[in-house]
Amino acid sequence: MRNYGGLVHAVGGFARDRGGNFAILFGFAASVLALAAGFSVNISQLYNARSSLQGVVDAAVTSTARDLTTGAIKEADANKSVQAFLDANSMAGILQADQVVLDRLTVNRTASTVQADVHADLALFFPIFGMGDTKRVTASTTALYSDKRVEVAMMLDVTGSMAANWWAKTDKIGDLQAAASGAVEDLLNNNIDPQNPRVRVAVVPYAEAVNTGGLAESVFVEQAGGPNLPAALDAPINVNSSAPRRPDKCATERKDKDGYADYSSDGPSEPRKNNQGQYYPAKVNRDDRMKTCPKPELIPLTADKQTLLSTIASFKADGVTAGGIAVQWGYYMLSPDWRSTIAAARLGTGPADFDSRKVAKVAILMTDGQFNTAFAGGRSAPRSQNAGQMSRSNAENICDNMKRDGIEIFTIGFDLDDPSMTATERDQAKSVLQDCSTADTSTLKHYYEAATGPELDDAFSAIVQNIERLALTK
Structure with missing residues (x-):
């Protein structure tokens, strides 16, 4: 019982302490919580942006593959078709106008596929941990087409x-x-x-x-x-x-x-x-x-x-x-x-x-x-x-x-x-x-x-x- 009594006495003394140690600890804890909250917001922002970007490029490539299949467009027009779709749908989700960039479009005749690689540079809500003000989000998708x-x-x-x-x-x-x-x-x-x-x-x-x-x-x-x-x-x-x-x-x-x-x-x-x-x-x-x-x-x-x-x-x-x-x-x-x-x-x-x-x-x-x-x-x-x-x-x-x-x-x-x-x-x-x-x-x-x-x-x-x-x- 004497050991437990000493522990209770020590805890009571810390609670009655009016010095600066507790304020310092509280400030440190608050900073950690703020950083964690900011990091969480950034992660959510990046996730939503990547999801929106993936949806846009999926739709663009699928639409272009369908047009190639039906003969609505020629192979030479595939790049223009994907870019037009990206431009028209670039504000999907949390993306901003003209934010989606088409890095590369590949039409593979042997495999009969259309592949697009795109990116968007996202302004972070909380630029922390040396991440800078922006973060690049990428997406890629492939769709089949047919000239049968x-x-x-x-x-x-x-x-x-x-x-x-x-x-x-x-x-x-x-x-x-x-x-x-x-x-x-x-x-x-x-x-x-x-x-x-x-x-x-x-x-x-x-x-x-x-x-x-x-x-x-x-x-x-x-x-x-x-x-x-x-x-x-x-x-x-x-x-x-x-x-x-x-x-x-x-x-x-x-x-x-x-x-x-x-x-x-x-x-x-x-x-x-x-x-x-x-x-x-x-x-x-x-x-x-x-x-x-x-x-x-x-x-x-x-x-x-x-x-x-x-x-x-x-x-x-x-x-x-x-x-x-x-x-x-x-x-x-x-x-x-x-x-x-x-x-x-x-x-x-x-x-x-x-x-x-x-x-x-x-x-x-x-x-x-x-x-x-x-x-x-x-x-x-x-x-x-x-x-x-x-x-x-x-x-x-x-x-x-x-x-x-x-x-x-x-x-x-x-x-x-x-x-x-x-x-x-x-x-x-x-x-x-x-x-x-x-x-x-x-x-x-x-x-x-x-x-x-x-x-x-x-x-x-x-x-x-x-x-x-x-x-x-x-």
């Missing part, structure tokens, strides 16, 4: 199940028209120069068959009991002239020499050998069993927005779902093997070569139900397959070939939980769409389901955004 072309083929379901239903208060064909039209608008709005479009879109409406429109000369019309192949190239003219009269412009699957479905993207003039060793053109078949030809015609790749929108506006719901035929014609619209045929029909310049460095090729497959119709099955498929199994198998095999060629495939299942479908039908519809779509990545989703018109519109919008990401990252 973009080619998109949209395979759109116009079958009878898409018809408006007054009882259920649904209008699926109207929902599709609105969503697909919005996607076309969004895609083609990225074109700055109509004479040299960066983005082109093809539309393939499908039901029991595909209406080939201006490409009807690429179709071989079968007749009941007749051959499945066009006449040989060296056959007498009178044999070729006796080909059956064309009842419409529709096509089903292309068949090989043995009557199996052909999964290739070969052009229709590609010479093939029949079982007699004679060459014949690889035209696409119009099966003689086909009954209903869709009215809307396919449109090969084009940047003509009005033509595409008019075609979509003409959609009428009718017929059954030949999904394998739809995928086949989507493949043709993106394959350079069809370029000469499309050009000869005066329907545009046709698809570019498969080259992921120069062009992003994308397919969008949309349906509201199970693929249930086909006129030919694959060579390795069992003979016992029904039309639905053949259609799904054909679609999946062609999708595999498309992905092998570098085509990115997005799929949309619309109203697949419709109670009129059985559980098996729903599962089969979802399975083929999932199998056809490109595998998802951490940043890109490829398979979508939509239950309503607004959800369908959201799915198309998300895919359009993903297409831009693809052009930048692949």
